[in-house]
Amino acid sequence: MTTRAVAAGRTRERILRAAAERFAGAHYDDVTLAGVADAAGVTVQTVFNHFGSKEGLLTASIAHFAGEVADLRGEVDPGDVDGAVEALIRHYEALGDANWRAVADADRQPALRPLLDGARSEHRAWLESVFGPLLPGADTPRSEAIDALYAATDVGTWKLLRRDLGRSEGETTAVLRRLVAAVLEGSTP
Template identity: 35%
Template structure:
């Protein structure tokens, strides 16, 4: 009997690892589809086919397409937060390089999501999550250039950095005005350096 126990444990461990791998593939699949299509256009059949699972498996684990999207955001399957976290506090040039690279990757998907924000609650959740994280990121990266959090000017200064590095600015420059990636980076850099200089006076 003792010889059978390790086998059962091994089988359980294997099944757990397989289920975890399936979950990751499913979440990565819907993110990859989001990069290419509007949320309206994405179906669970597409996700299942790309992930190599059944729709029933997806529904059993995540409940719905919306539930799957929320789980994907929470787990950061796109590694967006992971990449942003490599930015060093105070090193705004490195941070802006990472930020613009991030916008280049997900910018068009975010634009499509913006277009349906008022229509689909899950679209608003995606964008609200991004906005909240961008604020946290700016608080960390630009901390050396911000007043003490207790200072009455703190919120206004922080909002200035948030605005100067917002996705909407990338959209304006890259898609509305058709500026190059390099020119877009220069604008971000100019605005941030202006705020830093302003804080020194």
């Protein structure tokens, strides 16, 4: 029984890796269970047996690899603006295009909405943690400052700078630093 459980775990891991690569590299509608199964070296029925549906596979692959975002961002000391911007750039350079595709697909794919809502909550909590010591203490000004920081550090801002305006990674880093600094200067505690 142990050998069977180990083999099933390895199969599940191969499927999740194949799914994560497919979902990261293409729009949701362009990812097929047949393509994931082929890449994982299993049948479509095996994918169904493990995850039940394409939505189930998406949810499981995102949950399985959620730690990668934390690893990419690493530890940032509260109040370390440069460290925070560098962490975001590492994250977005690795996963920004996939994140943006998920945002673009969410209007057509309801399964993505709760995942994005969770990611937004996590990003907001990260902003509060990293920039908290530099923010005003009163609820309304603090909340407004976090909203402004969110806009400055959102994946959409990175996408605009890197993909739409063609800025380099270094130029994008510099602009994000300026945006964050401007928000923080305008909301000094």
